[in-house]
Each structure stands twice: as structure tokens, then as C-alpha cells.
Amino acid sequence: MGFRDFLGNSVTVTRLRESVQTDHFPQALILAGPGGAGKYTLALMLARAVNCLEPTESDGLPDFCGRCRNCLRIAEASNLEDHVAEAVAAREDMRDADKRETRILIQTHPDVLIVPPDPPQLMIKMGQVRQVIHVAYYRPPVESKRTFTIFTSSAFMKEAANSLLKVLEEPPPHTSLILLTENPQELLPTIRSRAIVYRLAALPAKDLEALLAERRPELKPPDRALAARLAQGAVGRALTIDLGVYLASRQDALIVLRTALREPDYSQLFHATESYRAGADGQQKTLNLLRALNCLVEDLLLLIAGTPSLLRNLDMAAELERMAQGLTVAWIDGAAKALIQVEEGMRRNLLRSLSLDAMAVGLGDR
Ligand SMILES: [Zn+2]
Structure with missing residues (x-):
């Protein structure tokens, strides 16, 4: 275990490790x-590199x-x-007054x-940044050299962004803030x-394929190609993806799509979604x-x-290609929205098989 397990982007990783070496790790870092x-x-x-014992x-x-x-x-x-998911579920079980807090x-x-975007809006909220400020200013590291705060998204509510700015204007010396962002x-x-x-x-698919040949030799070349593409540049996903699970899900996904796009065979659909x-x-x-x-829908697009x-x-x-004709x-847009609706239905605990069937039937209305 160590930086050798981080594949790709070696120039960036080297720079950051040099900053650990010289004890100049940035106080505010955007990845x-x-x-x-x-x-x-x-x-x-x-x-870990900064705080390893x-x-x-x-x-x-x-x-x-x-x-x-x-x-x-x-x-x-x-x-x-x-x-x-665990933290959100724990909050769901609280009384309303505690939930808000x-x-x-x-x-x-x-x-x-670690500060993830807060559902359901999926944004970093004021209360979260307030907690960060409290830790940054009033809680020096107790068991390590440096405290770290990692924001896993850059979608900030307006007042949360303004508060964060104040921390960045005068960050305490013993703390580092890392902001992760796609944009x-x-x-x-x-x-x-x-x-x-x-x-x-992101790592190109051909690099991931080469990596899979080395790390997952049990995969046949076509499976490696599929796993590398499904991972979309993500090393971790490529190494751990369970193709058996994916292919089984895709089999049922195809039944839903075929039902929606071709002569509808509802008995096959109901048989698939029944489980x-x-x-x-x-x-x-x-x-x-x-x-x-x-x-599949993205591939059609x-x-x-x-x-x-x-x-x-x-x-x-x-x-x-035949389906895309x-x-x-x-239609793709509608399909993407229908998928979101099923997910929302799941959160409201609607009968899963029913909402899947409804989605397939709805997709057929073009
Ligand atoms: Zn260690």
C-alpha cells in the first residue's frame, strides 16, 4: 500500500509528494x-502521507x-x-428537530x-462549513501533524462559499483544506x-486495459475491453468491477429496452422485473x-x-446500432428522466417491479 498503487498522473502526484517532503503542503488545495x-x-x-506515524x-x-x-x-x-449512505440513513431516523441540526x-x-454534498440538494451547506470552521480554528490536531478537511464536491450554497472564503483568507497554520472538483x-x-x-x-481506456491484463489476468480480452470502458477512466472501478453482476443486470436492462422499443412483449418484461x-x-x-x-441509453446517445x-x-x-435507428x-432525454423517476420512486419505497414496468411502458410512448 502506498503511492505506487495510484496509477496515472505521475507528474501531479510527484509535485504533491515533494510538498510533503519539504513540509510545504498547501493549506488550500484544489484537486x-x-x-x-x-x-x-x-x-x-x-x-496519510502527512500524518503517517x-x-x-x-x-x-x-x-x-x-x-x-x-x-x-x-x-x-x-x-x-x-x-x-450510513450517515444519511442515521439522520432519517432522527426526530425532525434533530434532523435539521x-x-x-x-x-x-x-x-x-470529510464533507460530502448534503442530500437532497446535494450541495455543501452553511452548517457543514460552520463545523469545518470550528475544527480548523478551535481544534488543533490531536493525533497527527496536520488536520485535513476534504470537500468532496465544489457545489456550495452561496453563504457556505462565502464562509469558506473567510477560512481561506486566514487559514490556521496546522490545517489543510482540499477541495475536489470536476470543474x-x-x-x-x-x-x-x-x-x-x-x-x-482520466486514464485512457487502453491504459486501463493494459493494467487489467496485469492485475486481473483471469479476464479474457473482450471482457477486459468491456471492463476498461465501463470504468470510464477510473482505475479503482476497473480493478473491482464485477462483470458477472453487470452482465446479469444488462440482460434485464435489455429486456426493458426491447420491450420499450420493439413489439412489446410484456410477459417477458414482467418475468424479468418480477424478481x-x-x-x-x-x-x-x-x-x-x-x-x-x-x-445502454448513453451508448445509444x-x-x-x-x-x-x-x-x-x-x-x-x-x-x-439497430436500436438507435x-x-x-x-427520446434519450425522456429515457434519462424516466430512470431518475424510478430512482426517486425507490426512495419513496414504491413497489420496485411496478415502477420498472411503468417505466418500460412509458419509454414505448415515442
Ligand atoms: Zn502509517
């Missing part, structure tokens, strides 16, 4: 790059051990989605605070000008189906747009 480029992974690695070296630069108390606890925050924050180490332009220019911006690029039940398993299965559907080389479901190019951008 910009597309989803899946490894912004969050790198931010957690940097927090038994720091090591690799390639002549500081590295972290991955085993000490600090490394282990910071690494616990790696699975961000699960932590956020409770901010979604992730903290697996006392000196590392730095989303941030106030005054915030951008007070931070150092580093950019991460989507309530409960945690059913919820995951439905989410997988929605993602597979979304992926790529075909309509005349960019077949970007297709992810390469192994299905021929069928997708006669489809319009407006």
Missing part, C-alpha cells in the same frame, strides 16, 4: 479532474506505511458512498474531516485564487439494473451523435 480520476483516493493518500519512502519521495493507527483510520473513509460529515480519524469554474474566483490547483486526467423485490438485496439489484440501463468509437458496450455494438435525442 480538479473528471469523475473516477482518483481525486478522493489521492486526497486520502496525501492525508511510520512514514516510509518510495522513489525517493515520502510515502505512508498503510499499517499505523493513523493510516488505518484514514483509510477507513475510502468507501465514501457507504459512509454517506444534523450535518452530513464523515470522520474516521479525529483530525480528518474548478464552479468555485468562486476568490476561492480559486486562494488555493493551489492541481489537475488529474426485483423490496429489501436491501432488491434495492441493490434494482440500482444495478438502473445503472446498466443508463449505460453516442450512436445518435455519431461517435461510435466511445461506445462502452462494445460487445453489443450491432444490436445497439430512428431514435431521437428527445
Whole structure:
């Protein structure tokens, strides 16, 4: 475990490790790059590199051990989605008065605070920044050299952005703020000008394929090609994607699409969606189906747009091309909206199989 596990963007990573080496780690840092480029992974690695209790070296630069108390606890925050889902669920169970007061924050180490966008608006809110200010000014690091605050999104509510700006004007010396963003332009220019911006690029599919050949030799070449494209530049996703689960979900997604686009065979549709039940398993299965559907719909859009080389479901190019015949951008738009509606329905606990069927029938109305 260490920076060698971070693949790609070596120039940027080297610069940042040099700043750890010279003890000049930035107080305000923007990590910009597309989803899946490894912004969050790198931010957690940097927090470990600065605060590791038994720091090591690799390639002549500081590295972290991955085993000490600090490394282990910071690494616990790696699975961000699960932590956020847990925190949101815990808040849902509270009384209304407490709900309003409770901010979604992730903290697996006392000196590392992670601030995700707060649902349902999915923006960073004033209350969250207030908490950050409290930690930054009044809580010096207790178990490490430096406190870290990692904002996982740059979508700030207006007053939250203004408060953050105040912290950046006079940041306490023992703290570093890291802002992750897909688009730095989303941030106030005054915030951008007070931070150092580093950019991460997504890894090209051919690099991911080469990596998979090395790390997942059990995958056959066509499966590697599919996994690399489904990962969309994200190393972690490429290495961990379960193609069996994806292909099973895609099978059902295709039934939904075929029902919508061709002569409707509702018996096949109902047979497929019947198995989507309530409960945690059913919820995951439905989410997988929605993602597979979304992926197919996006591929259809790529075909309509005349960019077949970007297709992810390469192994299905021929069928997708037949499906795309006669489809319009407006239909794709409608399909994307229908997918969002099913997800919302899930949150309201509507019967999953019913809302899936309704979506397929609705997609047919062109
Ligand atoms: Zn360590």
C-alpha cells in the first residue's frame, strides 16, 4: 500500500509528494479532474502521507506505511458512498428537530474531516462549513501533524462559499483544506485564487486495459475491453468491477429496452422485473439494473451523435446500432428522466417491479 498503487498522473502526484517532503503542503488545495480520476483516493493518500506515524519512502519521495493507527483510520473513509449512505440513513431516523441540526460529515480519524454534498440538494451547506470552521480554528490536531478537511464536491450554497472564503483568507497554520472538483469554474474566483490547483486526467481506456491484463489476468480480452470502458477512466472501478453482476443486470436492462422499443412483449418484461423485490438485496439489484440501463441509453446517445468509437458496450455494438435507428435525442432525454423517476420512486419505497414496468411502458410512448 502506498503511492505506487495510484496509477496515472505521475507528474501531479510527484509535485504533491515533494510538498510533503519539504513540509510545504498547501493549506488550500484544489484537486480538479473528471469523475473516477482518483481525486478522493489521492486526497486520502496525501492525508496519510502527512500524518503517517511510520512514514516510509518510495522513489525517493515520502510515502505512508498503510499499517499505523493513523493510516488505518484514514483509510477507513475510502468507501465514501457507504459512509454517506450510513450517515444519511442515521439522520432519517432522527426526530425532525434533530434532523435539521444534523450535518452530513464523515470522520474516521479525529483530525480528518470529510464533507460530502448534503442530500437532497446535494450541495455543501452553511452548517457543514460552520463545523469545518470550528475544527480548523478551535481544534488543533490531536493525533497527527496536520488536520485535513476534504470537500468532496465544489457545489456550495452561496453563504457556505462565502464562509469558506473567510477560512481561506486566514487559514490556521496546522490545517489543510482540499477541495475536489470536476470543474474548478464552479468555485468562486476568490476561492480559486486562494488555493493551489492541481489537475488529474482520466486514464485512457487502453491504459486501463493494459493494467487489467496485469492485475486481473483471469479476464479474457473482450471482457477486459468491456471492463476498461465501463470504468470510464477510473482505475479503482476497473480493478473491482464485477462483470458477472453487470452482465446479469444488462440482460434485464435489455429486456426493458426491447420491450420499450420493439413489439412489446410484456410477459417477458414482467418475468424479468418480477424478481426485483423490496429489501436491501432488491434495492441493490434494482440500482444495478438502473445503472446498466443508463449505460445502454448513453451508448445509444453516442450512436445518435455519431461517435461510435466511445461506445462502452462494445460487445453489443450491432444490436445497439439497430436500436438507435430512428431514435431521437428527445427520446434519450425522456429515457434519462424516466430512470431518475424510478430512482426517486425507490426512495419513496414504491413497489420496485411496478415502477420498472411503468417505466418500460412509458419509454414505448415515442
Ligand atoms: Zn502509517
